[in-house]
Amino acid sequence: MRTRPLTARGAACLVLGGLLCVAANVLAARPLLYIGVLLLLLPLISLLVVRAPRRRGEVWRQISTDLLAVGETSKVTVRFELYAPGVPRGRWRDTLPDAVRGDAVGEYPGETRLLHYDLEGVRRGTATLGPLLLRTVDPFGLAQRVQAFGETRMITVVPQVFALSPLPTRVGAAGGAAQTRSTRIGQGADNLIPRAYLSGDSRRRIHWRATAHRGSLMVRQEEEEASPDAVVVLDRAASRWARPGDTPDPAFEAAVSLCASAALRFVQDGYSVDVFDSSGALLGALRGHEDDRDGLMVALATVIPRGEPRDLRAIVGGTPPGPLVVITGAIQADDAVRLSTAGAAAPMLIAAGASRDALAVAAEHGWNVARLDTAADPAEVWESAIPQAKAPRG
Incomplete structure (x- = not known):
């Protein structure tokens, strides 16, 4: 960072000293010359006092x-x-x-x-x-x-996380705490001992807090868990959002915050959760560990709109999840037609900038829809998208 060596006062002192020296020669006034020389020397001495010491x-x-x-x-x-x-x-x-x-x-x-x-x-x-x-x-x-x-x-x-309402009990009956099962080496999640990262270890097993404290990558012990029973998809396809610029897109920022909030809501309700982007890349896998949460939040901290969306059935896989939340941007009716619920028990589609026709078409295809308005309370948007308790779709 470059700064001026003299302050405004020092520069004024230097200029005034020069003027007085000129005036002393013109007027043949020796006292003015003494004062002028003094004013010229003071800033130079001050520079030496400030800059000479080695620090x-x-x-x-x-x-x-x-x-x-x-x-x-x-x-x-x-x-x-x-x-x-x-x-x-x-x-x-x-x-x-x-x-x-x-x-x-x-x-x-x-x-x-x-x-x-x-x-x-x-x-x-x-x-x-x-x-x-x-x-x-x-x-x-x-x-x-x-x-x-x-x-x-x-x-x-x-991203900022908001407190969201839980799903009705019957809606989540296909998943949640009832089907969460885990077999771990050791005495439980609280006693897992992190170890140093080895080549080939999965990113999903990185112990983020231990990594932050030790300064090198650490992973959890081997664990074996059931398939996730809740899925959250953040549609970050470039065509859905405004072009990236110097200022963030408020709609995309709201979508990222809602994505994090929904995933953490499901974890609180006892679900195992996978969070994907629209290309099928895994952003986070939440299995009840605190470092899982940190890993998801770190991944969401740098996510930006890019790429093209994939079919949801390819992302979800062959086993239909319980709740499925898709958070997307500006979609049209043609886009809504291609959005499959993948057999989810509780499919929820929350869109920012979607046309009314698109939301209507999505609702006809089995989605519980809501519009994500940047001026609205995210908790209220989520509430409007929560499905009523009913039997799961086939």
């Missing part, structure tokens, strides 16, 4: 949450060790990316070497905090120096 520093950052959600506030603690002759006075500022915001500035030095500020998630994605900038000035405020210290810290901003 180095180390920075450690600690964030209160491993993953920061959009709209969530986290506390950041920065330990700043500055090695320099004397204790310079100035102001510190931590460099923040566009994905977050916070009042990351303060006076230096403080009472301790610990600097604190609050950080709020603004836009999902991955970004870096830092470096830490220290701006110091001389006692007269004529010269300044801005230095960067420490490494940057990666931060992941995940």
Whole structure:
């Protein structure tokens, strides 16, 4: 970061000193010359005082949450060790990316070497905090120096999660807690011991929290579980959404948040959940482990519209799930005709920007439909898409 070596006061002092020296020669006034030379020397001496000392520093950052959600506030603690002759006075500022915001500035030095500020998630994605900038000035405020210290810290901003209503009991009778079964090595999910990642290990078994703490990929022990009985599909086909630009698409952001919220709702109700995108790529598999949730949220943090959709029957596979939630964008009636419920017990289609004809056609083909409006409460949209308790479709 390039800054001017002199402050506004220092530049004014330099200009005034030059003018006085010229006036002293014109008017033959020696006192003006003395004052002019003094004003010229002061900024130069101030520059020497500020820039001559050699400084180095180390920075450690600690964030209160491993993953920061959009709209969530986290506390950041920065330990700043500055090695320099004397204790310079100035102001510190931590460099923040566009994905977050916070009042990351303060006076230096403080009472301790610990600097604190609050950080709020603004836009999902991955970004870096830092470096830490220290701006110091001389006692007269004529010269300044801005230095960067420490490494940057990666931060992941995940989608916002909303509290959604559960499905009626009879709707989820084909899945849920009644059919969740698991056989694990060890004494249960709470006692699973992570181990180092080996070539060939499945991404679905990455232990995200252990990875974050140890700094290297860690995976859970071998486990054997039943097939998932709830499926959530995020349709991110490029044709469904606005073209990516500098500002995020509000409709797509709402769809990603609803995708995460629906998956976590099913987990709370006892379902095993698979989350796919429209191309059939697995975004997350939730089997009741906390690191499963973290893995899904990390995957959803960077997802963007791209590709073309596949047939839902190819994504779901040969075994019809219990609940099936498809979250899509701008679809037309022709698109709705091709959307198969894949024999799901509770098919729910939530669309942002869909035409009325498309929703009507989807309803005729067995979908429980709702329109995802960015101005509407996601919980109310979800409520309107929940099917009534009835027998599963064949």
